[in-house]
Amino acid sequence: MERTFEELVAEAEAVSVEGWDFSWLAGRATEERPSWGYQRSMSERLAKASAALDIQTGGGEVLAGAAPLPPVMVATESWPPNVAKATALLHPLGAVVVADEDEPPLPFADAAFDLVTSRHPVTVWWSEIARVLCPGGRYFSQQVGPASVFELVEFFLGPQPEKVRRARHPEDARRDAEAAGLEVLDLRTQSLRTEFFDIGAVVYFLRKVIWMVPGFTVEQYRDRLRELDELIRREGAFVAQTSRFLIEARKPE
DSSP, X not given: OOOOHHHHHHHHHHSOOOSSOOGGGTTTEEEOOOTTOXXXXXXXXXXXXXXXXXXXXXXXXXXXXXXXXXXXXXXXXXXXXXXXXXXXXXXXXXXXXXXXXXXXXXSSOTTOEEEEEEESOSOOOHHHHHHHEEEEEEEEEEEEOXXXXXXXXXXXXXXXXXXXXXXXXXXXXXXXXXXXXXXXXXXXXXXXXEEEOSHHHHXXXXXXXXXXXXXXXXXXXXXXXXXXXXXXXXXXXXXXXXXXXXXEEEOOO
16 A cells, blocks of 8 residues: 555654665665766775775765775764764774864874775865875865755755855865865766655655755655655656766875
8 A cells, every 4th residue: 555645754754864874765766876986996095095084984884885994094973973883883894983073173193194085075174185195195085066966955945046056066176176285186077867756765865964955854844745745656756966076186295
């Protein structure tokens, strides 16, 4: 029997959103992956590093999947539930997890690492990345690009101004990296298809990715959620475009 709007929403409200594992969405939403294979490429770079830092590691899932780790491996995370989850996951692999507020300065000495990584950082403090990299060291990151999943964002918030739609543009990342003294070696972008197959998937996503619709609650957006539920039932899915870019930069020797 088809599940009701209330049943789907109640289930999605009750499930934990700790960590950065989206396996709960299996069969309920899909997101096309970038062709460059970030975790695989990250693993290749970690294998050559002697001391590495993973910034905003979330629950540590991406870093753990890129093991084996270098002799010195540190990860930072700001959200306490994620700090605990990442510690439990990464300590057995030889990584130290540091609770950090994601504000400058990073709690490390100058030239402490030959590799810094970060998947989907919320903020990027380029001058701090340059500072903790040793000469010849590299920063390797996959980031969320401009207007990502904005079909969903604008369904709830209405049309966004161009300044908001353009935020997180890869060319701005290039400019900021170069301004911090780094040489950009690689910059690639892709637009990818994302689909939500039931309203519970949307609720879970917006609870987990909190910057999409800031302050999102079911009660505040219940009417729009009902409209979206009807749309998904009628059309089979809600489709959005996800924007991703890959950047690799090097600190000159």
